[in-house]
Amino acid sequence: MSNLDVRHKIAKRIAEELEDGQAINLGIGIPTLVATYAEGKELYFQSENGLLGIGAPPTPEELDAELINAGKEPVTITSGASFFSSADSFGMIRGGHIDVAVLGILQVNTKGQIANWAVPNQPILGVGGAMDLVTGAKKVIGAATLFTKDGSPKVVKELTYPISGIRQIDLLVTDYAVFNFENGEIGVTELLGDLTLEELSERIGIQLNWRGTDDKSRGNSICNT
Amino acid sequence: MKQKIVENPKNLASLFKDGQTILTGGFGIVGTPLTIIDVISETDVKHLHVVSNNLGDYGMGLHQLFMQGKIDKATGSFFTINKEAVIAWSKGELDIDLLPQGTLAEAIRCGGAGIGGFYTKTAVGTELAKGKEERIIDGERYIFEKAIRGDVAIIRAHKADRLGNLTYYKTARNFNPMMATATDIVIAEVDEIVEVGELEPEHIVTPHVYVDYIVKTEYTKEGDRFVKS
Numbered sequence: 001m002s003n004l005d006v007r008h009k010i011a012k013r014i015a016e017e018l019e020d021g022q023a024i025n026l027g028i029g030i031p032t033l034v035a036t037y038a039e040g041k042e043l044y045f046q047s048e049n050g051l052l053g054i055g056a057p058p059t060p061e062e063l064d065a066e067l068i069n070a071g072k073e074p075v076t077i078t079s080g081a082s083f084f085s086s087a088d089s090f091g092m093i094r095g096g097h098i099d100v101a102v103l104g105i106l107q108v109n110t111k112g113q114i115a116n117w118a119v120p121n122q123p124i125l126g127v128g129g130a131m132d133l134v135t136g137a138k139k140v141i142g143a144a145t146l147f148t149k150d151g152s153p154k155v156v157k158e159l160t161y162p163i164s165g166i167r168q169i170d171l172l173v174t175d176y177a178v179f180n181f182e183n184g185e186i187g188v189t190e191l192l193g194d195l196t197l198e199e200l201s202e203r204i205g206i207q208l209n210w211r212g213t214d215d216k217s218r219g220n221s222i223c224n225t
Numbered sequence: 226m227k228q229k230i231v232e233n234p235k236n237l238a239s240l241f242k243d244g245q246t247i248l249t250g251g252f253g254i255v256g257t258p259l260t261i262i263d264v265i266s267e268t269d270v271k272h273l274h275v276v277s278n279n280l281g282d283y284g285m286g287l288h289q290l291f292m293q294g295k296i297d298k299a300t301g302s303f304f305t306i307n308k309e310a311v312i313a314w315s316k317g318e319l320d321i322d323l324l325p326q327g328t329l330a331e332a333i334r335c336g337g338a339g340i341g342g343f344y345t346k347t348a349v350g351t352e353l354a355k356g357k358e359e360r361i362i363d364g365e366r367y368i369f370e371k372a373i374r375g376d377v378a379i380i381r382a383h384k385a386d387r388l389g390n391l392t393y394y395k396t397a398r399n400f401n402p403m404m405a406t407a408t409d410i411v412i413a414e415v416d417e418i419v420e421v422g423e424l425e426p427e428h429i430v431t432p433h434v435y436v437d438y439i440v441k442t443e444y445t446k447e448g449d450r451f452v453k454s
């Protein structure tokens with residue numbers, strides 16, 4: 001599976017988590033792709049630069065340089081959309097009025113705390129809305145490929161990248177598995193790749209608990225289908 | 226009625242002085258007062274402290290002032306897009322105060338509303354909380370963030386009436402309404418100036434008491450770009 005397909009697979013799985021009527025903030029990268037798989041659901045996408053009700057990408061005729069999302073891409077608005085200031089926007093985020101934030105992550109520890117705003121030994125000069133979103137959204141879903149390009153797992157015992165906040169995320173969707181974090185402990189609720197739970201535990205060096213509903217999906221099921 | 230409209234933007238130049246803290250609206254380049262920044266770029270003003278989400282974009286806006294060496298310090302949330310700023314910071318030529326975007330917005334709002342600071346959960350336990358007072362409120366950890374005020378705010382709005390009431394356009398609103406409240410001098414760059422009474426009172430976002438000077442923008446939109454007309 002190409003890297004592009006993998007990103008779409010993660011986005012598609014995350015879209016299944018979203019429910020009618022929710023206000024959603026999608027981060028940059030894989031999270032942005034989630035919107036394309038959520039069609040048919042009544043969702044209100046928020047952009048932290050001051051918009052609730054992001055619509056489809058603009059046609060050349062619709063393009064407006066002063067209508068952008070937080071990734072600085074041109075967007076359109078839906079019927080019922082509203083504009084507001086950055087202070088109001090982050091009040092909405094910190095105040096718990098955004099139902100779900102989907103955030104790209106660089107690392108997550110076994111408690112569910114994430115690093116997604118800076119890398120070690122690089123100048124720390126940008127944070128944007130990352131810390132506000134992880135702290136304030138009612139539910140936070142992390143999106144990432146499970147391994148970096150050099151094969152290191154992004155699920156780690158201790159973060160080596162700078163932490164984004166002390167709040168524990170609710171769900172992490174990767175190309176190999178869906179993880180949740182209950183009572184500060186990581187677990188797997190679903191396997192999505194070609195590794196069994198045991199193989200996955202070995203690859204990332206952490207013994208993973210099974211929290212899925214269907215016992216068969218613990219392993220091998222992918223090979224059988 | 227106080228005359229707030231400045232027909233020639235160049236006449237704004239005398240408002241800018243060395244060492245001022247200038248609050249500058251904009252997210253990326255959207256909502257940035259490009260005409261007023263052009264005026265500053267033509268002055269000899271230096272040692273500026275700018276408060277802005279980022280330092281311009283596409284080489285425009287504050288990026289232009291930074292490249293001229295006019296900016297000593299920047300307070301904002303996202304400077305990684307400016308490669309030159311990152312290099313200057315590494316060499317110790319640029320002082321940067323990095324804040325989470327929501328903390329930046331709220332600090333300016335407080336500055337304009339007579340509030341000295343606020344406690345927020347954002348950034349607790351992170352590198353951006355270093356040296357900041359921590360307090361437990363209702364069992365949860367918060368850090369103290371001081372309010373931000375400045376000498377001059379340069380903001381971008383959509384329409385102004387002759388009194389200085391302002392409306393905003395789409396996502397060009399961003400930090401502008403808060404910045405309009407948090408400085409001694411406020412200069413608004415607008416698309417259109419209308420007569421008093423033409424703006425619907427319910428549509429006015431920034432009431433006129435905040436605004437000192439109004440100037441018409443010299444920029445127009447071409448596709449996803451802003452060009453000087």
